[in-house]
Amino acid sequence: MNAHAKVQPNRIAGHGRLTPANQTRFTFDGKTYGALVGDTVASALIANDVHLVGRSFKYHRPRGIVTAGPEEPNALLGIARDVTRHTPNIRATTQEVFDGLQATSQNRWPSLKYDIGEVNDVASPFLSAGFYYKTFMWPRKAWDKVYEPFIRNAAGLGHAPEHADPDHYAAQFAHCDVLVIGGGIAGLCAALKAAKAGARVIICDEQPQFGGAFHFDVDAQVNGRPGFEWAQETAAQLSEMDNVRVLGRTTAFGYYAQNFVGLVERVTEHVSAPAPGTPRERLWQVRAGQVLIATGAIERHMVFANNDRPGILLASAARTYLNHYGVAVGKNVGVYTANDSAYLAAFDLKRAGVQIPAIVDVREAIDPKLASQALELGIRVLTGHAVIAAGGKLRVSSMSVSKAGGGSEQVIPVDALIMSAGWTPSVHMFSQSRGKVKFDAETNRFLPGIYAQDCICIGACNGTDDLGQTVEEALKAGENAAKNTVARPKRAALNVKTIGGESWNGNMVGAAPGAEAGKVVKAFVDYQNDVTAKDIRLAVQEGFHSIEHVKRFTTNGMATDQGKLSNMHGLAIAAEALGKEIPEVGLTTFRAPYTPVTFGAIVNHSRANLFDPTRTTPIHDSEVALGAIFEDVGNWKRAWYYPRAGEDMHTAVNRECKTVRETVGMFDGSTLGKIEVVGPDAAKFMHLMYTNPFMKLGVGKLRYGIMCREDGYIYDDGVVGRIAEDRFHVTTTTGGAPRVLNHMEDYLQTEFPDLKVWLTSTSEQWAVIAVQGPKARDIIAPFVEGIDLSNEALPHMSMATGRICGVETRLMRMSFTGEAGYEINVPADHGRMVWDTLYATVNAAGGCAYGTEAMHVLRAEKGFIIVGQDTDGTVTPHDAGLGWAVGKKKEDFVGIRGLQRPDLVAKGRRQLVGLRSKDSRSVLDEGAQIVADAAQHDKMIGWVSSSYWSENAGSPIALALIEGGFDRMGETLFVPMPDRTIEVEVCRSVFVDEDGGRVHG
Amino acid sequence: MAKAAIKAMDATRVHPLAGQSFGGPNVSIAPAPEAYRCSLRADARAVPSLSKALGIKLPRSAKQSITAADRSALWLGPDEWLIIDTHVDPLDDLSKVRVLHSAVDISHRNTALLVKGPRAADVINAGCPQDLSLAAFPVGACSRTILGKIEVVLLRTDVDAFRVEVWRSFSAYAFELLSTAASHN
Amino acid sequence: MLLIHCPHCNEERPELEFSHAGEAHIVRSTQLTELSDEEFAHFFFYRENRKGVTFERWRHTHGCARFFNAARDTVSDKFLITYKIGEPKPKLKISTNQNKKAAS
């Protein structure tokens, strides 16, 4: 470490809670700075006398650090650990320094001190509220080339990371009796009380250390201990309890229905070298019996001209920097206030050796105790005065002070200016819970009013400012929370005695003197979105009378800080301009997240392999060994084709298709959905669910079934086998399995509850191996026990149970290829053994494994449909040429009435037919549109649903849905493509073995 | 080929997670030994007969299970139980029952993971939204529920031990989610 | 994420275990083929899609797998009651008030 880095001019020896020996380093805009362990980037920068940290969003004005907490609107930095770990828009006031942290300022070019965008500040009369809405409307063509690039360059803070996030983010659901949000004295007292009564408690606080206001308030004592130390001891005590989970560095960001609260825990953001396996952040999804909201209050700034100059910050922030971090915000610090608490900051600074040239207080009268204390310390107090402007540009250099009502102006040099307009209770969580706030006119603040959920606000967020009252309220809330959520709460004494605590007497909302209506000054209300008092008045002037509209027009409160500082001021200014009371103008609703949440935390474990489940069949590894290329079918990996040396997909698929028809092929059909339908009414149920008749299907027989929805459109299809009188083995499409079972359960449970039948998914119980082709029987015969494979005993569309390769099988004589063949069902754990055994024989016989592509071609050669490819949810069985599968004599089935609808029986419906390319070469594009008139391309009469090269047919083949297709046999139609028009002839949808004799071989 | 060759074939079951396991200081995850499983469906009237045949009293209310020797019966729904047995096929016992019911073999449909250790509940809660405290989910409690993006059946076998029943093609996902959560706990 | 009381499991369970299944108390006629086109359209296509208290079907898909009925306020997103299929539609006093409020 070089000596230079050690000099931190604003670090005050003997102040703060950090250990001087624990030195660390970080960089800001490439320059190395020293810091102490426990510093935030903000406290470390101020320690190094750096206040200028960024440029504002719209006007590119120089900006500094305003706060010491999550409400920070200005000091947003890019924070990087290394090349792949860069996060934009991190609040310097919450980011803890770790060794090697790299911080960069944002929204400036080419440098922070000289920023070309500053011209916006000069040009600001043209950039007032609504400027974008009004200006970039016309001409339209200027949008793409001029306006949008300009806005894109100028707008947006920081830049998104360019590398994939290398870190892992964890997640956990958690349940508790009592969730306490906020670890100040209110939260700690309530948590301890509830925990001692036996409640399961989770308490979280966004800061690294508990204690809330004790970070800055060093005067208060709790149980005879300095408040901050009491807080640490209490948090430690809670951590020791089995029924308590204590979460530091954890922000409650969203309060959802039924006490469901989202928390983000920052696990390693403060660590220089995170231990392997530690998540970067953890998302907690907490369900609480009762929520205790102890979120405190946020100090407001004063709205006066140039109140955004670097070095101007909240009084409580200055006090935090001094008392917690041991950092003075300047050497000569002015004070501007409407509230008592700023005095205490001034006194602490003065005692630490900082010059306080004056306390400027807009109030005429102040607490005499404060006045005499100021006098004792030699601090001049100007009551009834206002700071009407701040001087300086890259850093505040002076404050111009005059009587609040006007008058002569004195310029007081300062190098920092601290301010307080009073405290805004943090009702964010309460408001997110859908609670309604009520306005307290006396103190000018919104407080929790009508509760919508089982929660209680305690302490400063509830408007309770006094320390003793806060403790009382918190203990009572903790006790009640336990009573309400624990069956037998324990009696546990808990005494908390406090002394001191600062006064928050006095406040103001709205523009301070000098920034009133008519004054052309930049008095910022919303720092982050560059909204001034003038902008809000302009919005009112332009006719926006609801705060929701004012907010959107000016963007006040719409930045990432959600107006934590600005909402009340904006509201007050709008109310004044409208001549209304504040509650009449209304407060906008707070929405989640309280502070920005990373995508990492939201996505958490669901990345890479865990993004979505990858399902593989029991035979998968054998397919891998055979060199299969896989395709994704839903979540399944299915073998697509099996290329041999030197083969591309086309040649592999052609070979596989030829082999199946000439010798034999093997196919993994395990992904097929399977449902076992069992019970005395099984046949009746099948009869109702499918269009086909099922009552008379014999045991040991198979039937191709079509399932419709009530509207008469095809929903799914599959082969159904009757295992026994009261047992069916139903297959569904691969993708349809869950919805078909749901559809069946729906009817069974709600429409036909009297049927004695039960449904069980057996999709994954059975591995399915299709063996198809002229040699199929020869292949399997040696391995089959207990089943007569002869054509007479086991003809096409029949099944039997027995054994194959020594294991149980449901052997089905069926075909989706048009060849004679079998679908062999075996218990899944044996699937691979059976596949490997049969494959050896298939291979020796000159057969091969075929994948889903060959399967598609083979079935298309026979005109077998694939639901979802050759149907689109508007295709009836009749449209698909499957009218034979609709039982004519049935009195009821799902879809029976839908099929009678006028549109479904009308002429000219799209019907599934075959297409041959007239040139015998062109393979059509699936999805291509079909026209009847080559000259009229815009009159589509149908589309290509399936299309392949068929090596077996020696030509391209296609299936298409065409208007009145069945009556167009032999007609010439056209498929217009970008480069040419392909002539096609309508034909039957069977291209191989037209009479269908081969399946019986 | 002679039928004799068939006998020589290896009919041992291949566990979809064979060889996978995770061992950490607070949680271990391992595939459960192979088991017979049966999806049993019946109305309340049939419960006494079925219980007698199975030698185990079918639980009658939600989240309850019963385990005796190698056999467990888990309540999954008002007319649905999952029977797990590591030695004897429950279907054999049920084949003689005359009372109306449905018994379907799902031995191979499911597989199971055993999650053990002091942080077992936390690790499962990485993806499971149910309250797994001992008060809400005591030893013996069971439920079909969600784990991340899949469905599972959860059975608490001990204070610090769970059995996670999952369809076999989802077992790789279940294992990876649980082991990822365990290694980032 | 909501908690939904399953009338079969008899406890509140996380919404992730459930799926919504459309409007409740729509009866499929045992004489479906006798319906006029309009009657069929009302049975199959038309839905109330009410703002306020609505009766709807849910399924505890990833739990006990039972379908059940629920009365839910679509404004507050609160479940007022859940009950088993086949049980009569409960009379809820709250429904008219809530609907009025929602409409105003």
Ligand SMILES: [Zn+2]
């Ligand atoms: Zn349920």
